[in-house]
Amino acid sequence: MSTEVWDIGAVPAAWTRRHLLDLESLSAEELNIILDTATQFKEATAGCTQKLPILTGRTVANLFFENSTRTRTSFALSARRLGADTIDFAASTSSLSKGETFIDTAKNIEAMGIDAVVVRHRTPGTAQLLAQNLDVSVINAGDGPHEHPTQGLLDILTIRQRLGRIAGLTVALVGDISHSRTARSNIWGLQKLGAHVILCGPSTLVSKRWEEFGVEVVYDLDKILHRCDVLNLLRIQFERQSTRPFPGIREYALLYAMTRERLERAKDNILILAPGPINRGVEVTADVADGSHSAILDQVTNGLAVRMAVLWLTLGAQGELTAQG
Amino acid sequence: MASSSSLLIEGGRVIDPSQGIDRITNVLIENGRVAAFDAMATGDVRTVDAQGKIVAPGLIDMHVHLREPGREEDETILTGASAAIAGGFTSIACIPNTEPPIDTQATVEFIQHLASRADQCNVYVVACVSKNREGKELAEIGQLVQAGAVAFSDDGAPVYDAELMRRALEYCQMFDKPILNHAEVRELTQGGVMHEGLVSMVxxxxxxxxxxxxVMTARDIALADATGGRVHMMHVSTSGSIDLIRRAKGRGVRVTTEVCPHHFTLSDECLRSFDSNFKMSPPLRGQSHVEACIAGLVDGTIDVICTDHAPHAREKKMRELDQAPFGIVGLETALGLVVTQLIEPGHLDWPQAIAKMTINPARILGIPKGTLAIGADADITIIDPNVAWTVDPAKSRSKSTNTPFGGWKLRGRADTVIVGGRIKYQADGADQPSRQPVRAR
Structure with missing residues (x-):
């Protein structure tokens, strides 16, 4: 292969960030740069199946302080598709019991000579804490219920590919909003790109106060089905809940599960997303999850594309690297 | 350092709310006591020039965590008392959530002994309401009073059992001691790290x-009302609890309260930085609560300004937000924040602010301090109301530097601090450098 094949241009001048910590602070222009770059990478790699070695010689460390299979694999594969080396650091929070702080752990990894850290942690703000304390790029792969920016981006990219646009669409996020980092990243990203966002779920998990940000909050899924272009079915995060926010799974499924019957009352071309891993029969029934409206597997591929784009942009592989928090 | 003899403080604006004094005059100190106003310098008396400065009764902080015994990596009695002096406080009351907690005569006397050896400010002891702070059985309150405890609190934890709280309020009445309670219904705050509101949601x-x-403030008011006991609500932070206290005071319930500088200065927006120096309990609240704290200070609902000085070693605060402990240091920034946030904007005048840091806490604790009455101990804080300074945590005398105010530009700080007639601190360093604290053991 000649280098021309890999000539994908420089990092756009409007992109100046070394870190990707959240979508709340990104502009619409920055969001579009990531989405456009991801689209370009997806095409250049035959749907993320081939290599595009533009980060050769770089090392990306995966620091996962919380269990994850999909996101971690996706980041590792994205880095390797771009020719970077990856190291995996699977730390349980038990390192704290050895008296080492989270920042100490990260600084140790940094001292081994890496270029970027992908961090997942159960506590909001940890990615930002690392960005303040390390000299390398920090990419947030999920900080507690705060944000999961690459998940938000891959959801948005999937919508854009399937429906051709974001502006003017009505997108409902269904389920456990309060414990969902995916919800927060989707809310900010979708709003900045001009979508109308509806939050739908039990009132103990969906605060009316989100309306202060221009989001619509509805508790009855059946009342919004007819006007939604996209449903993003969030997983109930049983592991983050100290108290039971609703009486039981059966009642939840009755009120919020996306079933064939509900699908029949939705728009003809409704798109069903789920950030996964899904609880089949709770958020969505199997026939809907595997049906033609579902884009669940597209999301997985787009996850690779988005993460390649984010790694390349933040590392400034072919552009000027400008420091910015 | 001159141990006693005479000292004349000349030309300062003397503000003593306990006597309604606010005028420019001289204060003569003899044998460690306030001897006279309007005195003139005689031949051999040492003088302190206080022109352009405020001469106040020594400031009192009734809510300080000194950490010793048990957590000397965070603070010791020596370093804490030394920080208090530098902050303008001549008396502090230490809170009993030490390890072991202050629930025996021996522990009270241990603290008094170390405080005396430290020889900085006066240290009063708040002892536990319940044995081992477990909230089950009353501590030996009578014996603790005999040892010198001035009030009772399980702070850090609320007195949870309402029946125990009721009994404590009844029992303390015969000693005329207040119960200081940390109001927090734990079922509602479990796992929480910040104020619940728009910011925590985002x-x-x-x-x-x-x-x-x-909810717990309402409970404690009801119990104080029912028993006739004295309850003091610690570090109040919500508009709801301030309003409850306001109304309870209006109908004669024996309830008092205090607020910390961070609660009338900062809001939950600060948590957007995810900096653990903004993590305290009670948490920084929304702006409407901040305004309620100021309104409570202005109308007198809030009696006292205290620090809730809560030192934590750096490695503890460097953890993730949910792992980092609650609390910030406050002794060395409190006065500057009172001047900058309350007096300069016109919320409080000087006599009002000084009352909340002198005679009001003295009355609640029942200690003979906070006044420049003739014959009183000569504990005096001379305040430079105009000096502008920048908070530098590296220069802190406290052993810990967990302050959110690093780099803040403040106005007003202690200029000269006198305890029992002896100059213990001078801002220009003219006091003898026995100031550099060394470990007491």
Whole structure:
């Protein structure tokens, strides 16, 4: 292969960030740069199946302080598709019991000579804490219920590919909003790109106060089905809940599960997303999850594309690297 | 350092709310006591020039965590008392959530002994309400009073059992001691790291709702009302609890309260930085609560300004937000924040602010301090009301530097601090450098 094949241009001048910590602070222009770059990478790699070695010689460390299979694999594969080396650091929070702080752990990894850290942690703000304390790029792969920016981006990219646009669409996020980092990243990203966002779920998990940000909050899924272009079915995060926010799974499924019957009352071309891993029969029934409206597997591929784009942009592989928090 | 003899403080604006004094005059100190006003310098008396400065009764901080015994990596009695002096405080009351907790005569006397050896400010001891702070059995309150305890609190933890709280309020009446309670319904704050509101919702951080404070404040007021006991609500932070206290005072319930500088200065917006120096309990609240704290100070609902000085070693605060402990240091920034946030904007005048840091806490604790009455101990804080300074945590005398105010530009600080007639601190360093604290053991 000649280098021309890999000539994908420089990092756009409007992109100046070394870190990707959240979508709340990104502009619409920055969001579009990531989405456009991801689209370009997806095409250049035959749907993320081939290599595009533009980060050769770089090392990306995966620091996962919380269990994850999909996101971690996706980041590792994205880095390797771009020719970077990856190291995996699977730390349980038990390192704290050895008296080492989270920042100490990260600084140790940094001292081994890496270029970027992908961090997942159960506590909001940890990615930002690392960005303040390390000299390398920090990419947030999920900080507690705060944000999961690459998940938000891959959801948005999937919508854009399937429906051709974001502006003017009505997108409902269904389920456990309060414990969902995916919800927060989707809310900010979708709003900045001009979508109308509806939050739908039990009132103990969906605060009316989100309306202060221009989001619509509805508790009855059946009342919004007819006007939604996209449903993003969030997983109930049983592991983050100290108290039971609703009486039981059966009642939840009755009120919020996306079933064939509900699908029949939705728009003809409704798109069903789920950030996964899904609880089949709770958020969505199997026939809907595997049906033609579902884009669940597209999301997985787009996850690779988005993460390649984010790694390349933040590392400034072919552009000027400008420091910015 | 001159141990006693005479000292004349010349030309300062003397503000003593306990006597309604606010005028420019001289104060003569003899044998460690306030001897006279309007005195003139005689031949051999040492003088302190206080022109352009405020001469106040020594400031009192009734809510300080000294950490010793048990957590000397955070603070010791020596370093804490030394920080107090530098902050303008001549008397502090230390809170009993030490390890072991202050629930025996021996521990009270241990603290008094170390405080005396430290020889900085006066240290009063608040002892536990319940044995081992477990909230089950009353501590030996009578014996603790005999040892010198001035008030009772299980702070850090609320007195949870309402029956125990009721009994403590009844029992303390015969000693005329207040119960200081930390109001927090734990079922509502479990796992929380910040105020529950719009900001916690956006950040995905578990919240501590204002109602958790309000509910227990209402309970304690009801119990004080029913028993006739004295309850003092610690570090009040919500508009709801301030309003409850305001109304209770209006109908004669024996309830008093205090507020910390961070609660009338900062809001939960600060948590957007995810900096653990903004994590305290009660948490920084929304702006309407901050305004309620100021309104409570202005109308007198809030009697006292205290620090809730809560030192934590750096490595503890460097953890993730949910792992980092609650609390910030406050002794060395409190006065500057009072001047900058309350006096300069015109919320309080000087006599009002000084009352909340002198005679009001003295009355609640029942200690003979906070006054420049003739014959009183000569504990005096001379305040430079105009000096502008920048908070530098590296220069802190406290052993810990967990302050959110590093780099803040403040106005007003202690210029000269006198305890029992002896100059213990001078801002220009003219006091003898026995100031550099060394470990007492």
């Amino acid at each position: 950040l995905g951080l578990p919240g501590m709702p204002a109602s958790a404070e309000d």
